[in-house]
Amino acid sequence: MRIVVTNCNTTQEMTAEIVRGARAAAGPGTTVTGLTPAWGPESAEGWLDSYLSAAAVLDTLRTYDGPPYDAVVMAGFGEHGREGVRELVDVPVVDITEAAAHLACLLGRRYGVVTTLERSCGQIEDSLELAGVGRNCAAVVGTGLGVLHLGDPHRTEAAFLAAAEHAREAGAEVLVLGCAGMTGLQQVVSEKLGVPVVDGVGAAVKLAEALVGMGLRTSRAGSFAKPVPKRRDWRPPAE
Known part of the structure; x- marks a missing residue:
């Protein structure tokens, strides 16, 4: 595969x-x-x-x-x-967004997402709603770290733990790593927090x-039906 x-x-x-x-x-x-x-x-x-x-x-x-x-x-x-x-x-x-949320829903009644910047929280909330798993989300909390500033594991871990406390206070029983750049952090923070932590990539x-x-594929009945071919294909803008 x-x-x-x-x-x-x-x-x-x-x-x-x-x-x-x-x-x-x-x-x-x-x-x-x-x-x-x-x-x-x-x-x-x-x-x-x-x-x-x-x-x-x-x-x-x-x-x-x-x-x-x-x-x-x-x-x-x-x-x-x-x-x-x-x-x-x-x-x-x-x-990875909906995958992490779906698995989190199997592990607790409500989950929380710990992500990067606060400005990304609303976008994540909308994505979870669209995927049908928003109602189980207790909170989406930012760490204040940019995507390209996750390279220092100690700094990222400390920021995650601090943000996770807010998610726990909001009622989260399971936590989700809210950025693919956090992959690999789940085990250490789970041990320190005492709750399951789900990595979206995994x-x-x-x-x-x-x-x-299981031999399953995306349904072509309705929403994801193949579009009608167009005479002109789109291309990204020239730099």
Whole structure:
């Protein structure tokens, strides 16, 4: 089984980190390939970045010419584009946002998301609502750390623990890592907090493996029906 993991930004180092986390979660016989958009934001932190990122990720998958793949994991937490990708490709598409939330709902009545900047919280809340798992979310709390400032594990851990306290106070019984760049942090913070912590990258990989193993694909009845071909294909703007 081959899973393609799409980074939502153009930072190669983050793609490599996400792929490491995905491979750690993958079962025997699963190959993980990372894709980095050739254009778009270097870090997706807000509405404008997110919409640009969605177009870049869609363009990357539309023009993909590598080995065939069995599933797509979208590694942008709260980012736009997952519905478009489901319409585009003929394999299961799992977004780390909803994957983490679905697994969190199996572990406790209410969950909380700890993410990067406060300005991303509303966008994540909207993404969870659209995925149908918003009602179980107790809180989405920012750490104040930018996506590209997660490289220091001690600083990130301290910021996560501080933000997690607010999520716990709001009623969260399970916590979710609200950024793919936090992958790998789940075990240490879970031990310190005494509650389950779900990593979206690992959750998405496992759900993708399950969907492929069960022979399930995106429904083409209605919402994700294939679009009518157009005479002119779109292209990203020239730089």
